[in-house]
Amino acid sequence: MTAIARLESTPLLMPEMTRQVGAVDGAEGASAQRGPNGTTGASGADSIGALFSDAIDQANRAEFAATKKVEALSSGAADDLHGTMISVKEADISIRLVGTVRNKILDAFQELWRTSV
Amino acid sequence: MSRPAQVSGVFSAMEIAASGLSAERGRMNVIASNLANARTTRGANGQAYQRLDPVFAARPIAANSFDPVLRSVKEVSLAGVRPDTTPGEMVYDPGHPDANPQGYVQYPNVNVVTEMVNLMTASRAYEAGVTSIESIKAMARAALKIGQ
């Protein structure tokens, strides 16, 4: 069971929340992001959602790599002390990053829900 | 670990340092034998004691490892002792029980001062081995701090 799975509190609502938060963020950011050619940046929903799923992918990969190294070290099959420690810390930070992004989306959504009613 | 090291990491370094300590301890034993028998004019073979020199050999620790560093490094082993055939001094002492027909006694070729210097060298080399083990342990502790 990965830490990501443990973190998920409202998995059903996450895509919808992400979309709504991203839409607001995109609307605000589009006016500020007009480049020299007059083009806008990527739409807000994509950027928040993309950021979140990127963070999840990275955390999953980091945790998988760290688990393999830890098993090798603890069973005595490998001798890599610092490599294993760095992998473990990397996975830890990646998971906490997912948690932080999720919390920010949740908080932003709750803010929206309050103001739009 | 109860199996030999397979990469050139903390554990292989400590095994190599341990071989150095072991070799120096063996050298100190040989020197102690020389010092104890510095005036032995008749040994088990009826001859005066001949001083011994330790013979060290380099031994690879993992000749077929995939790690090129571990393939190259060697630990030291005390392969044996070699008697020193340099003749010792002859002292004219006809009353000595071990005197030869001409009245000379053959004393061992042990120079106490030389042996003491060798002993100090071996002792310093042992201390150097202990220092390198301590520094390897410090490196391992530093690696563990990454995870704190």
Next chain:
Amino acid sequence: MRILDSVEHLRAGMDYHLARQNLLTANLAHVDTPGFRPMDLQRAGAFEGALQTALVATQPGHIAQPHAASGEAWRVTQGTSQAGGLDGNGVNVDREAVKIATNQIRYDTLASLVQNELSGLAWAANDGRGA
């Protein structure tokens, strides 16, 4: 799924290293015992290719086969290399001391990994906020 399943294999590893520390310390204690051969603890996966004599307790109070609480097979092996010295004692003080040091490093590593894993679990249990 129990919370502590994720550190189960780490805990088993720490069990093994602690038991091995006992054996290695006993080797050092017997540095002057005539005829003593140093002992070591092997665990599953390390048996092939090693020459070993399994210890069987023939009298009560003697050392029998140790076993892990998790059921992993451990085996006490005894050194068969030529013993040095007039008394037949085969303990090399320097090598045993280094084994003790490396065993401790491995134990400390596993302890650090357990701490890491559990603090990550605590953070997730706090819903990812704080802790």
